[in-house]
Each structure stands twice: as C-alpha cells, then as structure tokens.
Amino acid sequence: MSMSNTQLPPASSHNPELRGRVLVVAGSDSSGGADGLAKTQSRGLEADQKVLAAHGCYAMTATTALTAQNTLGVDDIYHIPADFVKEQIDAVFKDIKPDVIKTGMLASAETIAMVARAFGSYDVNRLVLDPVMVATTGKQLLPSEAVHDLRELLLPQTFIVTPNIPEAMQLLTLPGKEPPEIRNVDDLEELGRSLLQLGPEWVLVKGGHTPFKADGTVAQTDEEKELVYDVLVSADSVTRIKGAYQKSKNTHGTGCSLASAVAANLSMGLHPIQAVKAACAYIEAAIRFAPGYGEGNGPLNHFHSMYTLPFAPDRFVDYLLDRPDVAPVWHKFVNHPFVLAMGSGELPQESFKNYLIQDYLYLVHFARANALASYKAKSMEDIAAGAKIVTHINTEMSLHLDYCASFGISKEQIEATEEHQACTAYTRYVLDVGMSSDWLALQVALAPCLLGYGAIGQALHDEKNLATKREGNTYYKWICNYVAEDYVEAVEELVKIFIHGTKMEIGFWEMFPSA
C-alpha cells in the first residue's frame, strides 16, 4: 500500500463556511418519498443531494431521467431530452459555478454525448463519474450499447471513476478481451489499474459486491464473508480501504452515495485518498444506522453524523421561552404582581425599599458568579464577556444606592442587612451550579436574571403598555434602567455566550469521528 504525495490545490477557495458547490448530473429516484432525518431516499439525485447536504455542501442538479421505483424494483423510466439536460448544465455553469461535478445515471448514449461535450466546453477537471449501468434490483439503467460512449467520451475527462466490480468489468469488456477474474484483493488492484488505461486520473473499485475471507481471498459462502475492500488506484499509488462486511439488506444507493461523498470531500479541498477514505467511513455508518424501511433493499441513513439544534441560529432564547415547560413559569416570573405594581406605580414603597436592599445583596453574589464564569471560561472572548457583565452590575448597583439614598438608607445600612432566605437560596444555588458544573451550566443558571429583567424592562417600558404609569411613578427610573443600552448589550452578550457555548459543545463532539 503506498500513499501518493500529490498535493492538489483546494477545490473551493471561495468561502470556507460554504463547503464547496457540487453539480450532480443523474436520474431521480422516486423511492422512499418521505423526507426527514432518517427516512432518506436511497439512490439517484435524491440520495446525492442528501449526502451533499450532510457534508455541508451546496448541491445543484441536472436531471437526466425520472424513474418510478421503490426498494423492490424500477417500474419505469422517463428520459429527459438530452438538449434539456444540457440546458440545465449551462444554466448552472452560467451562474453558481460548481467546484466538482458528480455523475450518476446518465440514461442514454445521446445524453452521454451531450454531457461530454458540455463538460469539454466548461473545462471540467473535477469529475467524479459513477458509471451507473444496472440497478441493484435488476433493471438496466443505461443501454449496454451506451457503455462504449461512457468509456470513450467521459472516462478521459474523469478525475475519479467509482465502478463496482460488475461495472468495472463492463467498462473493460472490449471486443476480443476477457475481463479479469477476481480471486483476491490483488485482482481488485489489477482491475483498477486496467481502468486507469482508459483515461481517468483515479479509479476507485468498490468491492462491496464481492466480500472476502479474512485471508484476502473471495468468500465462497455467507459464513466466510468477513471483509470488504475498496481499492483506490492512481498512476503512482494504490490504497486499500478495508472494512468489516456488514450483513445488511439496506445497501441500496451505496454506490451513488459513496461517489457523492467523495465529490463532497473533494469540493472541500481534500486529497483524493483522504476524500475516499472519509467517504467509505461515512457510507459504512450510513448502512449501520439505516432505518430499515421498505419491503426490499432499504435506504441508508445519510444523516447519521449530523445532529441539529431545535432552533435557528440566534433564536435560542425565543425557542427556550416558547417551550411548553418553560413558558408558564417564565410568564409567572415576568408578570408577577410585584412587577405589575412597579409598572402602575402602585407598589408600596416599603416593599420596594426592602426589595432594593435584598437585590443589592443579591447582585454582590451575582457579580461573584459572573466572575466565576470568567474564571471557568477558556477563551479571552468569554473571560472578557464575564468581566463586562460584572462592570455592568457595578453600574446597576449605583442605581440601588441612589434610590436607597433618596429613601435615607446608606450603603452601610444595606450591607448590614440580613439576607432573606430566598436571596441566600437563589444566589448560593447559582454559585453552586457554577462551582460543581461547567461554564455553560453556570451561564444557564445566570440567564433568568439577565434575560428576565431585560424582558420585564421592555414590557413595562413599551409605549403600548397602558398599564405603565410614566409621570409621577417613583419606579419608572428603575424600569428605564433595564432598557438602557448597556443592559440590553449585557443580555445580547449572554445570548452570544450561549450560542458560543453551544458551538463549543459541537466542537467537542467533532473531536471524535462519528463515522
């Protein structure tokens, strides 16, 4: 086994966030039908797009044929006129130019000729060609006469061709030449090398159809099936990718999906050897986690390694507060009679005085907890965010002191006051979460205060809120404090921290290969 040292420039140097744009030229597969996380369609364009989406790539399509098929077989094929296939390719190239092209079912000799001409005119140099000929369920998807055109017109333009063993044999079946026999892994390599002669830069022979025994020879019985080999060859390298044989009926579309995963990885700038290895690992897991739908050979799970957050970016707080388990308790907090009485100005002054003192004592510990968050943070960004909130708390406390002074209560008197049990319980709970859990848990424990006061301030301050008394309301200055820019900024900071923390959680999982 040797590794090629060829370093290719990244295919996509445009926007690292968008991981490459891939044009798929293939047939559509009606099977499955349902959309969703696990109910993935198995083959054709639909599978290709799901693989690309799962890799974070941008997929475009040129449809060559529509098929009526399910997990049991292909009932019918409707060919899209070759001219129209070309129009689709032209439209894509005129606008969002693809980094990589992947072809699947090309359906007819006419379409192959048209596609080959189009690729020639656009100087395509990253073509992943999956030479789809016969469906696993048996139907001929490309007339056998057209195999000649595939070989002559497209293989010379191909970067990586990805045949399974029967397809490789058909491509090599030339008049007067016997295709090689597969007895062991060396023969797979030989098959790949023979295909290289037809023009592609790389050949990936997919060995899934021919499982091997542990000793590297072809298995003769089901019991002997232990290993599968995919073999990648180029002019100066051979890479064998060994996998455990998986006894599964859910293997349909593995060919399409593997080639699409290779295309996705190439579009992100991976070297072909890495691109193929990663794609094989992805497919192995897609089979392992297949949902098992259908009567026949069922679909894969293309999204096995993706996890999704139940909210759009920047929408965590909306999501949280709308949840049925959060909404009632949140409503009770922000619409508490104490709050409403502040808005209307009817709150007894004695209550407000006591609240101010307790809130001052609370804020001392709230500042400590934020300082602890800074201590627990791992990046300067998060340390600074914690420090910023501490500074804000300090400003907020001067408002408490001003109010108290106007009531004749000094700072010394505030600090000498005994904490209420509710204040002790709440502040020490937050600090305990901070001490015993991680930074993110601490942020969540801190969130109700910051978010709640922001929400309360906004609701009471809102011009449309007729219950709020603005003139002659002792507490109105208090309300205004929580819509002031620095407070709103502190809330925004918290949301950013939470999103950042969520991303760090994602990063943590990403340390470990999930496929």
Ligand SMILES: Cc1ncc(COP(=O)(O)O)c(N)n1
């Ligand atoms: C539209 C379309 N494209 C490709 C295949 C091959 O996939 P499989 O080998 O799983 O039948 C297919 N059956 N249908």
